[in-house]
Amino acid sequence: MEALFAMAIGLLTAVGIYLMLRLRTYPVILGLTFLSYGVNLFLFASGRLAVNAAPIIGYPQPYADPLPQALVLTAIVISFGMTAVIMIMAIGGYLEAGHDRVDLDDTLEPEA
Numbered sequence: 287m288e289a290l291f292a293m294a295i296g297l298l299t300a301v302g303i304y305l306m307l308r309l310r311t312y313p314v315i316l317g318l319t320f321l322s323y324g325v326n327l328f329l330f331a332s333g334r335l336a337v338n339a340a341p342i343i344g345y346p347q348p349y350a351d352p353l354p355q356a357l358v359l360t361a362i363v364i365s366f367g368m369t370a371v372i373m374i375m376a377i378g379g380y381l382e383a384g385h386d387r388v389d390l391d392d393t394l395e396p397e398a
Contacts, residue, residue: 291331298324311376311386322365330358
């Protein structure tokens with residue numbers, strides 16, 4: 287199970303980085319989202335993958351660390367807000383420029 291979880295984290299990170307290197311705003315936003323999913327899974331895995339373990343210390347059975355779970359919940363809220371702000375900026379850029387390209391090569395041409 288740990289190997290599958292590690293491969294999922296690696297795949298989400300690789301897809302996120304690949305999409306962030308695209309020249310359009312929508313794939314960049316999707317790449318940031320995939321990367322944040324990979325980071326959330328990594329934070330969640332740092333609290334040990336335990337099946338049916340209570341996040342409360344004091345029971346005689348093994349317990350799960352509640353701190354990574356709290357960090358993941360906080361990261362989900364932050365990534366949702368970040369995605370909303372980036373979407374608004376992307377829509378504003380599209381309405382201003384008429385395209386959604388990220389590269390600036392066309393805008394640096396000297397005027398005649």
